[in-house]
Amino acid sequence: MDASVKRGHDAAESGAKDRTILAVLGATPVFSEAIHVGRPNIGNRQRFLERIETMLDRRYLTNSGPFERELEQRLSGMLGVRYCVAMCNATVALEIAIRALNLTGEVIVPSFTFVATAHALQWQQITPVFCDIDPLTHNINPRKIEHLITPRTSGILAVHLWGRPCAIEELQAIADANGLALLFDAAHAFGCTYGTRKIGGFGRAEVLSFHATKFISAGEGGAVMTNDAALAERMQLMKNFGFAGYDNVISIGTNGKMNELSAAMGLTHLESLEEFARTNRTNFETYEHNLGGIRGLSLLRYDEENSPNYHYVVVEVDAREFGLTRDQLVRVLHAENVLARRYFYPGVHRMEPYRSLFPDARHALPETEAVAERVLVLPTGRGVTTVDIETICRIIRYAAENRGSVARALKETQQK
Numbered sequence: 543m544d545a546s547v548k549r550g551h552d553a554a555e556s557g558a559k560d561r562t563i564l565a566v567l568g569a570t571p572v573f574s575e576a577i578h579v580g581r582p583n584i585g586n587r588q589r590f591l592e593r594i595e596t597m598l599d600r601r602y603l604t605n606s607g608p609f610e611r612e613l614e615q616r617l618s619g620m621l622g623v624r625y626c627v628a629m630c631n632a633t634v635a636l637e638i639a640i641r642a643l644n645l646t647g648e649v650i651v652p653s654f655t656f657v658a659t660a661h662a663l664q665w666q667q668i669t670p671v672f673c674d675i676d677p678l679t680h681n682i683n684p685r686k687i688e689h690l691i692t693p694r695t696s697g698i699l700a701v702h703l704w705g706r707p708c709a710i711e712e713l714q715a716i717a718d719a720n721g722l723a724l725l726f727d728a729a730h731a732f733g734c735t736y737g738t739r740k741i742g743g744f745g746r747a748e749v750l751s752f753h754a755t756k757f758i759s760a761g762e763g764g765a766v767m768t769n770d771a772a773l774a775e776r777m778q779l780m781k782n783f784g785f786a787g788y789d790n791v792i793s794i795g796t797n798g799k800m801n802e803l804s805a806a807m808g809l810t811h812l813e814s815l816e817e818f819a820r821t822n823r824t825n826f827e828t829y830e831h832n833l834g835g836i837r838g839l840s841l842l843r844y845d846e847e848n849s850p851n852y853h854y855v856v857v858e859v860d861a862r863e864f865g866l867t868r869d870q871l872v873r874v875l876h877a878e879n880v881l882a883r884r885y886f887y888p889g890v891h892r893m894e895p896y897r898s899l900f901p902d903a904r905h906a907l908p909e910t911e912a913v914a915e916r917v918l919v920l921p922t923g924r925g926v927t928t929v930d931i932e933t934i935c936r937i938i939r940y941a942a943e944n945r946g947s948v949a950r951a952l953k954e955t956q957q958k
């Protein structure tokens with residue numbers, strides 16, 4: 543029996559269903575092992591091992607190897623985008639795309655994202671100018687962009703958060719009207735669409751992540767997708783120190799190459815894409831069914847029209863209605879070994895170096911601040927079972943129903 547399946551059975555058999563007490567109220571944690579957000583999806587082991595054998599046989603481990611090139615071709619074909627430049631991770635891919643696009647000065651970016659989005663700019667002395675989000679979509683709010691544009695602004699870096707596409711047309715119109723480059727951080731959006739068009743082909747370029755915790759993983763990995771031949775060529779050079787051939791360096795560069803081990807894993811996981819998507823969807827529906835009717839707790843919905851990958855199960859906690867704050871609920875879940883995450887708390891503007899550089903940023907980011915206090919990401923993927931999810935939902939429901947005693951117990955433990 544798969545470890546996670548066994549764990550689910552244990553939880554069910556140990557009476558999780560009828561538990562009248564939570565770990566924060568003194569009971570034994572319902573899960574004996576931690577349940578993580580971001581447990582990697584693992585594809586066909588045999589196919590992966592065969593590829594590793596092939597890699598060893600041909601003694602080609604990195605530097606534009608056959609698997610890396612095959613992955614680039616597969617991704618271009620699949621997403622209908624002319625060029626794909628595979629990289630070692632999405633952070634370096636963002637840095638290289640930003641540099642190859644000649645972005646300078648200031649770039650407008652949401653603060654409600656993983657810190658890498660802003661770091662990729664600041665790392666190269668480009669100022670991230672934080673823009674507020676739309677509280678419904680959690681994506682950058684196009685209506686808040688124009689007043690942030692200054693003579694130093696060179697681009698907009700938008701994020702398709704949770705795999706839900708940004709307001710792409712509005713963003714493109716603003717970029718065009720102001721002569722700005724539009725770049726997308728599509729780290730969450732692999733396999734998703736904007737209506738009928740696949741994410742990957744919008745703006746000047748889009749950046750994908752194949753980190754271990756992502757929908758399709760290469761262990762570590764990323765890629766930049768673009769329809770611009772000259773841009774793709776610049777990025778291919780930049781990811782390999784600027785080498786155009788033996789002993790011939792023709793541009794500034796770094797080491798952004800994807801190694802063959804990662805490419806082999808990426809290719810293998812691509813073959814399981816539909817299976818992973820099905821699991822994510824079933825998990826999402828299990829959460830939807832079991833969290834229904836809990837006051838003050840809302841599950842972030844996906845629009846079928848945009849072919850969601852359902853890779854993130856995101857809930858928002860309205861503390862007044864729910865009776866506990868999001869952070870109190872996190873403590874309840876962590877006590878049960880359910881390591882729910884507060885992505886992307888507290889907002890990049892409250893992390894260093896941005897907190898020191900822009901101490902007043904929060905005044906212009908009211909929606910970011912509010913959403914960062916409400917959001918909680920729950921475990922999904924193939925590492926959790928339906929029974930695990932039902933148990934997690936029961937914990938949440940029970941906490942809501944016993945909010946008074948839970949709040950008192952949490953206060954007492956905090957005072958100790």
Ligand code: T4K
Nearest residue numbers: 578579580581582631632633656658729751752753754755
């Ligand atoms: N843009 C956006 C919008 C992003 O979300 C990200 C990355 C990037 C850009 C940059 O992409 P990359 O350069 O990474 O390709 C994690 C990931 O490290 C990060 O890739 C991801 N976003 C972010 C949302 O989540 P942490 O700091 O939360 O990771 P960590 O180590 O806490 O891992 C999450 C959980 O997953 C752990 O509790 C344990 C579990 N886990 C993790 C790994 C790596 C496993 O069970 N096995 C594993 O192998 O950032």
